[in-house]
Amino acid sequence: MKRYIYIFLSFSFILNFIACDLEELPQATASRIAIFETASGLELYSNSFYEMLPTPYDGVFAIDDNSDLIARNNVDSRFMPNALSPATSSGWSWSNLRNINYFIENTEQSPVAEKEHYLGLARFFRAYFYFGMIKRFGDVPWIDRTIDVDDDETLYGPRHDRFAVMEYVLEDLNYAIEHISTISEPTRTLITKDVARAFKTRVCLYEASFRKYHTQYGKEGTANTWFEEVVKTADEIKGYSLVEGANAYRNLFLQKTPNSNETILAVTLDANLQVFSSRNRRTISPTYGNRPSLTRRFINTYLNIDGNPFTSDPDYKTTPFTEEVKNRDLRLGQTIRVGDYHRTENGAPIIAPPNLEQAYTGYQIIKGCYDERFPYDDESRNENAHLIFRYAEILLNKAEALAELGTMTDAEWASTIGALRTRAGIQGTTLTQKPSTADPYMIEFYDGKFTDPVLLEVLRERAVEMITEGLRPDDLIRWRLGDLFAEAPMNGMYVPALGDYDLNEDGIMDVCFYRGERPSSSQASVFVDVTSAGVGNRILSNGDSGEIIWNPGAREWLDKKYLYPIPEADFLKNPNLGQNPGWE
Known part of the structure; x- marks a missing residue:
């Protein structure tokens, strides 16, 4: 947690000479010498860049809520009809870049012997900043220096081609890898060579796929160069391994101190500094957050324990919950509530079957969530670290x-x-x-876009291994599969008939599905009315039986949504920015 103390001090120390607007110059003060002419000053300033990482409160766990794999309450504004527009768009903010460029310009003139290390850190974060901006807006202005107040050509100039800017991003990452002096460090909370390498594999994979599948840009012929960078860089990451043992996968996401064998970068939390996460509350609470649960369409992709597809069983579509979760990939039972899953309330163990008041589809997420109910389900008090990069992703990227x-x-x-x-x-x-034969279910899962058996199995593995780690929306964007944001069914467990069901086979009825009047004879603890198909309701696909179908509201995908519109206020300030296609 020292980094959070450093960040607080950094902001206090440099606040007086960081500009607030693009056209303002940072103003030098007497503190400048103390910062840029000492190693401790460079470290203090560079720690302010860590604020760009996912916040301790939100982490990355809710990003996948806006994907094809998770059912949630309501619909994100990006996918809601007529909700996203230049008037409602946001994110055209450049304050982080000004901070970084000011640091780079001054550090290049510094007499400090270790300055190349800190320049490497700054260029890592500049690449991090630009990658986020390019994903969101496409073409962006490339600015690698502080801007004079009379530099109208830059201040009011046009955007630069996203593909050209991505080459600069790659240059920054290569510089960071070469000059950051630390290869790895035990806390897994600082930027090192290996963190830069890990990020480079993610960036290059995104860019390679984007060039290959967004054919309207005519960049397909350049994609393989970026794929090759992924493989080369992944092979440079050494000294990490997958954590093994009973429940190893789930336990990886419950640790306050990240496991250093598999974790490459994490954001840690600390009750002593009142730095908490909302993970339990946002995942489990029936009244707070998105109430996410996995879809059956996705659950079907988990392999059987013998390595065969679950969907190779001709009866898989009508297999009830208690049977479909048996003899499957062990990650299934470490990602959702199955079988004899137990929680605790004030330390006392309680049986905890899927709760359909909290999980719309019945596939209730436990990955990254504490088993103890109090106070975590009701208050934002989680202290488990958010994993940003881990070795499993490197293997998948490669x-x-x-x-x-x-x-x-x-x-x-x-x-x-x-x-x-x-x-x-x-x-x-x-x-x-x-594999040598493509799984028909996986071909259909990706709308026929992929037919290569090896690639399809890699994508199966990527979704299963990385669920709730924030990669899925970017994956759909880079593969040009945006239609799945709107068309993927929000389906849940199969219900053979109306009535009571014991979801964990302990002899106690856990849920009752009914239509019309709630049955007074039911012994269930949770009741699901499947009468109406309206927004915010659930039905069964065949009326009195079938898969649960959750209706979060109308979803819409238009190809213009691959990019956000330039916010109206920023466009009016500088019309030379232009507007992204379809948002004019």
Whole structure:
């Protein structure tokens, strides 16, 4: 937690000479010498950049709520009809970039021997900043210096081509990897060479896929160069391993101190500094947050423990919950409530089947959530670290790049996808041999966009391993599968008929599905009325039976939504920015 203290001091120390507007110059003060002419000053200033990382309160766990894999309450404004517009858009903020560029300009003139390390940190964060802006807005102005107040050409100039700016992002990341002096560090909370490498694999994979699948830009021929960068950089990351053992996958996300074997970068929390997360509350509370639950469409992709697809069973569509969760990939039971899952209330153990008052589909998330109810479900008091980069993602990034390049071997398969599936308890040849036949369910899952059996299995693994870690929306964008944001069904567990159901086979009825009048004879603790299909309601797909279908409200996808519109106020201030296609 020292970093949070450093950040607070950094802001207090440099507040007087950081500008607030793009056209303002940072003003030098007597503190400038203390900052830029001492190693401690450079460290203090550079710690302010960490504020750009996901916040301790929100982390990354809610990002996937806006994807095709999770059902949630309401609809995000991006996917709600007529909600997103230049008037409602946001995010065209450049204060972080000004802070970074001011630091770079002054540090380049510093006499401090270790200045290259701090310049590497600054350029990592500049790449981090620009990657976020490019994903959101596409073309952006590339600015690598502080701007004079009379520099109208820059202040009121046009945006630069996103593909050209991405080349600068890659340059910054390569510089960071070369000059940051620390390879790794035990707390996993600081930017190191390996963090820069991990981020580079994520950036390059995004860019490679974007160039390949967004064919309107005509950049398909440049995609493989970026895929190759993913593989090369992933191979440079050494000294990490997948955590093994019973419940290893779930426990990885419950630790206050991140596991240093698998974690590459984390944001940590501390009750002593009143730095908490809202993870339990946002995931479990029936009245707070998005109330996320996994969809059955996604649950079906978890393999059987023998390595075969669950969907190869001709009766999979009508398999009830208590049976469909048995003999599956062990990550399923470490991601949602299944079987004999227990929680505690003030330390006392309680049986905790899926609660359909909290989870619309019945597939209730436990990944990253404490088992203790009080006070975590009702207050934002979680202290478990948010994992930003971990070794599993590096293996997945590399595997996807190899699949896209067509160079996956059985040996590479075993060391990437096979390793992840081994930890998940999966058995069979899928651990050592790349697939030769495409799973029809996975072809349909991705709307027929992918047919290569190796790539489809990599994508299956990516979704299962990384669920709730904030990557899924970007994945759909880079693959140009935005339609799934609106068209993927918000479906839940299969219900054979109206009536009471015991979801964990303990002899106690957990939920009653009914239509019309609530049955007085039911012994269930939760009642779900499936009469009306209106917004905020659930029905069964066949009326009195079938999959739960949740209606969060109207969802819409238009291709212009691959990019956010330039906010109206910023466009009016500088019409030379232009507007993104479809938002004019």
